[in-house]
Amino acid sequence: MSTVPTGPAPTAGSAEHQAGGQIPGIKNESQDGNDASNQINWESEIQLVASLAKLQELERQIHVLRQSVPDGVLEPLVPISNSKASPLKSVAETPSLLRSELDKTARNRLSNIENFQSVWRGPELQPIWSHVEARIRESSGELLQPTGIWEMDYDILLKELLKAEKTKEKEAQREEEDAERVKAQSSEGxxxxxxxxxxxxxxxxxxxxxxxxxxxxxxxxxxxxxxxxxxxxxxxxxxxxxxxxxxxxxxxxxxxxxxxxxxxxxxxxxxxxxxxxxxxxxxxxxxxxxxxxxxxxxxxxxxxxxxxxxxxxxxxxxxxxxxxxxxxxxxxxxxx
Known part of the structure; x- marks a missing residue:
């Protein structure tokens, strides 16, 4: 399908990584990452779209995490600074309770960041980063998609491709079953x-x-x-x-x-x-x-x-x- 690029699109966080030629948290010469990437069929359209969907979801999470500081961490202070901003949020009755809410909010936001980093550096994304780095080296550090924006929703495209693949598999299975039935009925003995x-x-x-x-x-x-x-x-x-x-x-x-x-x-x-x-x-x-x-x-x-x-x-x-x-x-x- 002509709409699928040959490499992942740059995101708000990935363009600067591409300029440097290395993804933070991923070693350039990671043998494990290279081995895992080599085992993946990067000629498969479904594989490319699935990888792009994962990167697109990472960018969405990055935009959410950007609100963690200072807005997210200071959320318990909103009712104090603006009583009309969040009418359903009650004001902490004492300074100690306010401090407790601030600590809890900060821990939750930090946990979200740590979870994101775990996924970013995790084994599921490692082959994708290795493939991206390889494509960047092949292009002498140039952006893989110069527009710098996502051209489509790859999660939706992936669902469409998987649905088409499933339909194709069912058709092949039906044809195989028809052939088996004809063979089984060809002899009464x-x-x-x-x-x-x-x-x-x-x-x-x-x-x-x-x-x-x-x-x-x-x-x-x-x-x-x-x-x-x-x-x-x-x-x-x-x-x-x-x-x-x-x-x-x-x-x-x-x-x-x-x-x-x-x-x-x-x-x-x-x-x-x-x-x-x-x-x-x-x-x-x-x-x-x-x-x-x-x-x-x-x-x-x-x-x-x-x-x-x-x-x-x-x-x-x-x-x-x-x-x-x-x-x-x-x-x-x-x-x-």
């Missing part, structure tokens, strides 16, 4: 191979028995005390299974429990309903449900004495012998 590979993993507490109907099976979760019936649905002119449906099999004379219904609701609201491998991995995540704590609150039961029946797929899956294994986080309904 593929589902049996998927079941065999799953059974070879010998997951404790799970037993699978193929049903008498085509594309059907029963799955027993011994530790959870549940039996699930899985059946594949077909659509006209589409080979293989278009969707796998799950229901709980309760013993005669007993209705499904609240726990079973909660698990069924989660299983049947899953994504990738055409993906049997995904479904089997998701079902296996319930094998130890009575001893698996919630990922978020780390407790087994919540305040309503409910187990974590919600399953959320983890962003990174495991691959074993060219077979992808899906992993899930366990969550209470009120933690999801």
């Amino acid at each position: 593929e589902w049996g191979t998927i079941v065999e590979k799953f059974m070879q993993r010998n997951i404790p507490g799970i037993r699978i028995v193929k049903g008498q109907k085509p594309f059907s099976m029963g799955i027993a979760l011994a530790k959870a005390g549940m039996i699930l019936l899985v059946e594949g649905m077909k659509e006209a002119d589409i080979p293989g299974v278009s969707e796998w449906q799950v229901r709980a099999k309760a013993p005669p004379g007993r209705s499904p429990t609240k726990l079973e219904n909660s698990i069924m609701n989660c299983l049947n609201s899953r994504p990738r309903k055409w993906d049997l491998a995904f479904l089997l991995d998701m079902i296996s995540s319930y094998a130890d449900i009575k001893s698996t704590p919630c990922t978020k609150c780390t407790r087994l039961t919540n305040n309503a004495a409910q187990l974590p029946t919600i399953r959320r797929i983890q962003p990174v899956q495991i691959s074993q012998s060219e077979q992808r294994i899906f992993a899930f986080d366990a969550l209470h309904s009120d933690c999801a």
Whole structure:
């Protein structure tokens, strides 16, 4: 994008630093800073905009800190010097209380300055300063952006770029999923191979028995005390299974429990309903449900004495012998 400069814009505090060729608090020959900077892809537009947004925020904080002295430190004296300036601020009743307020205000302002200095010299900004110094040296000390002002709000621009990047990732993921679905539905016998590979993993507490109907099976979760019936649905002119449906099999004379219904609701609201491998991995995540704590609150039961029946797929899956294994986080309904 043509609106992104090749280096950070000078700020009210950075122009004089650029003239001197060195950033205060950052060593010129800092090996750690150079190493960190070299590991960053400075050709990335998002990286450049993110760095500019951080520097822009630093300048905003500088303008706020400039009010610390003398206005900020002397704030408790405002009601005394001008009673109309701050009608909601009461005047200290005694000199000792006024002194105490002045001390407290001074400490708070000093703490703000120290926090700012900590961020300025911190590891998050170090690679940026190193990159700025390198660009200044390359330009023989000339300003990277001669106008000396910010040309746009880089925080807003960063949000727009991240949103576009996320949209692009979702599109790529959707295309990948479509390709997987076509491949999975291209062979009616593929589902049996998927079941065999799953059974070879010998997951404790799970037993699978193929049903008498085509594309059907029963799955027993011994530790959870549940039996699930899985059946594949077909659509006209589409080979293989278009969707796998799950229901709980309760013993005669007993209705499904609240726990079973909660698990069924989660299983049947899953994504990738055409993906049997995904479904089997998701079902296996319930094998130890009575001893698996919630990922978020780390407790087994919540305040309503409910187990974590919600399953959320983890962003990174495991691959074993060219077979992808899906992993899930366990969550209470009120933690999801």
